[in-house]
Amino acid sequence: TTALLTEHFRYTPLTLLDDIINTVNELVFRAVNAIEEGFAGTTAEQLGFELDKKTAATLPNEQARREALSELKQNEIDNGIVKLESLLNATVDKDFDKFEIYTLRNILSVGHEDDLANWVRLDHYKGVDVVNSDEVPTPEAVQMQRRKLHETAKLNTLLRAEEAKNAAVLQQLSSLIGA
Structure with missing residues (x-):
C-alpha cells in the first residue's frame, strides 16, 4: 500500500508524518525560546527571587546584591528551560510516535496489495489490466x-x-x- 500511496501522493506517507512532527518540534522550540525571553526580560524581584539575609549581608553594596540576584535568576531560568525543553520534547516524541503508528495503520493505509488493483485506479493506469497476473515474466x-x-x-x-x-x-x- 505504501507504493500505491507514494505513487498517488508523489511522496511517501512517512515523509508527510515527518514533516508534521518536524513542524511541531519547531513550534515547541519557538515556544520555549519565547518563554525564556519573557523570563529574561523580567526582573528578579518580579519573579519572586530574594537573597537570603546571610548572603545579602555579605555583599558590600546594592549593585552587588542586584548582580547576585540577577545571577540567581539566570541560573534558575537556565535550569528550568532545560528541564521544560526536555519534558516537552519527550512528550512530543512519545505522543507523535503513537500518532505515527496510528496514522500509518489506520489513515494512510488502503488495504491488502492483492485487492488494490480492483479498487484503486490512478489516471495513468486507465485501460491497463493490472489484475491479470498470469503473464508476469x-x-x-x-x-x-x-x-x-x-x-x-x-x-x-x-x-x-x-x-x-x-x-x-x-x-x-x-x-x-x-x-
Missing part, C-alpha cells in the same frame, strides 16, 4: 530477454559495419568498371 525470463537484446544489438552493429565495407567495395568496383 519471471526474473530469469527477463534476464534472457536482456541477453537476447544485447546480442541483437551487437549483431546489428556488426552488420552495419559489414554493410559499410560492402558499400565501399561496391564503390571501388563501380569506379573500376566505369574506368
Whole structure:
C-alpha cells in the first residue's frame, strides 16, 4: 500500500508524518525560546527571587546584591528551560510516535496489495489490466530477454559495419568498371 500511496501522493506517507512532527518540534522550540525571553526580560524581584539575609549581608553594596540576584535568576531560568525543553520534547516524541503508528495503520493505509488493483485506479493506469497476473515474466525470463537484446544489438552493429565495407567495395568496383 505504501507504493500505491507514494505513487498517488508523489511522496511517501512517512515523509508527510515527518514533516508534521518536524513542524511541531519547531513550534515547541519557538515556544520555549519565547518563554525564556519573557523570563529574561523580567526582573528578579518580579519573579519572586530574594537573597537570603546571610548572603545579602555579605555583599558590600546594592549593585552587588542586584548582580547576585540577577545571577540567581539566570541560573534558575537556565535550569528550568532545560528541564521544560526536555519534558516537552519527550512528550512530543512519545505522543507523535503513537500518532505515527496510528496514522500509518489506520489513515494512510488502503488495504491488502492483492485487492488494490480492483479498487484503486490512478489516471495513468486507465485501460491497463493490472489484475491479470498470469503473464508476469519471471526474473530469469527477463534476464534472457536482456541477453537476447544485447546480442541483437551487437549483431546489428556488426552488420552495419559489414554493410559499410560492402558499400565501399561496391564503390571501388563501380569506379573500376566505369574506368
